[in-house]
Amino acid sequence: MSSKAQIIEHSKREAARAAVDKNVNLDVKVFGVGSGSTIVYAFERLVEMHQQGLVRKDLICIPTSYQARTLIQKSGIRCADLDEFPNVDVTIDGGDEVDHNLNAIKGGGAAHMREKAVAKASAKMVIVAGKIIPFVSFLFHEINMYRLCFTDFRKNSEFLGTQWTNGVPVEVIPFASEVVLQAILKLSPKSNPFSKFGVQTDGKDMFEFDVPKVEMRAAVKKAGPVVTDNGNLILDANFGKIYNPQLLELCLKQITGVVEVGLFSGVAKEAWFGNEDGTVSVKHV
Numbered sequence: 001m002s003s004k005a006q007i008i009e010h011s012k013r014e015a016a017r018a019a020v021d022k023n024v025n026l027d028v029k030v031f032g033v034g035s036g037s038t039i040v041y042a043f044e045r046l047v048e049m050h051q052q053g054l055v056r057k058d059l060i061c062i063p064t065s066y067q068a069r070t071l072i073q074k075s076g077i078r079c080a081d082l083d084e085f086p087n088v089d090v091t092i093d094g095g096d097e098v099d100h101n102l103n104a105i106k107g108g109g110a111a112h113m114r115e116k117a118v119a120k121a122s123a124k125m126v127i128v129a130g131k132i133i134p135f136v137s138f139l140f141h142e143i144n145m146y147r148l149c150f151t152d153f154r155k156n157s158e159f160l161g162t163q164w165t166n167g168v169p170v171e172v173i174p175f176a177s178e179v180v181l182q183a184i185l186k187l188s189p190k191s192n193p194f195s196k197f198g199v200q201t202d203g204k205d206m207f208e209f210d211v212p213k214v215e216m217r218a219a220v221k222k223a224g225p226v227v228t229d230n231g232n233l234i235l236d237a238n239f240g241k242i243y244n245p246q247l248l249e250l251c252l253k254q255i256t257g258v259v260e261v262g263l264f265s266g267v268a269k270e271a272w273f274g275n276e277d278g279t280v281s282v283k284h285v
């Protein structure tokens with residue numbers, strides 16, 4: 001690993017640990033465990049705190065994926081399903097990209113369906129984003145440092161789809177995957193099918209591209225597509241910059257055959273960032 005990659009990995013770990021330290025205590029009874037590489041660091045800290053008596057001995061952890069379930073089961077902390085404990089105190093999860101309102105793209109690991117179910121059942125959802133690049137300038141600007149140095153990056157940090165260019169993950173039932181793909185291609189950047197229901201837009205286009213770029217996610221080390229923990233497929237839909245994530249999420253979710261969309265609009269209340277320089281930043285909404 002290069003030294004720059006090591007620094008980023010270190011800051012990602014620090015951000016994950018700080019998020020746990022700040023949000024998990026003896027009052028937390030039910031904790032949602034996100035998925036991905038960053039969450040491994042967060043869960044490592046949770047296990048330490050459990051061993052040190054800093055969290056409840058009878059803490060219940062709700063997994064958001066097969067990966068999270070395995071982590072919990074190996075830890076000795078009680079693992080339970082969401083339908084047993086539908087009221088979660090705090091969930092901590094990773095993120096692929098986060099904008100200045102803490103809207104996020106998630107699902108780089110195809111886990112966003114269960115992640116969103118657990119996040120929405122949580123009194124508080126916290127995102128830890130290891131990949132700070134889209135946000136660096138904004139945060140530095142906020143604390144009034146390096147304002148000039150990072151001015152060029154600020155514009156880019158405003159919109160989802162700027163740094164995470166793999167597209168928005170859309171989980172679809174296999175039966176309708178081609179139909180959904182065609183429907184996404186027909187979404188127009190200027191459309192607001194919800195205006196008749198009173199869903200307002202800011203008058204700007206919904207996303208950048210005239211026509212989205214959509215492809216089915218292919219598996220690695222297996223021929224064929226990625227199959228999710230729910231037995232479904234993933235379409236990665238690249239819209240370019242996303243100007244209105246709330247509306248795009250609604251538009252995608254109304255397509256029959258879509259199970260869940262990796263846009264988390266207005267879900268996270270707090271985000272922790274591991275910065276490129278090894279420091280950690282936090283933002284609340």
Ligand SMILES: O=C[C@H](O)[C@H](O)[C@H](O)COP(=O)(O)O
Binds near residue numbers: 093095
């Ligand atoms: O499906 C995967 C999840 O949404 C992850 O939380 C997200 O992709 C971030 O993953 P990582 O922590 O590996 O960057």
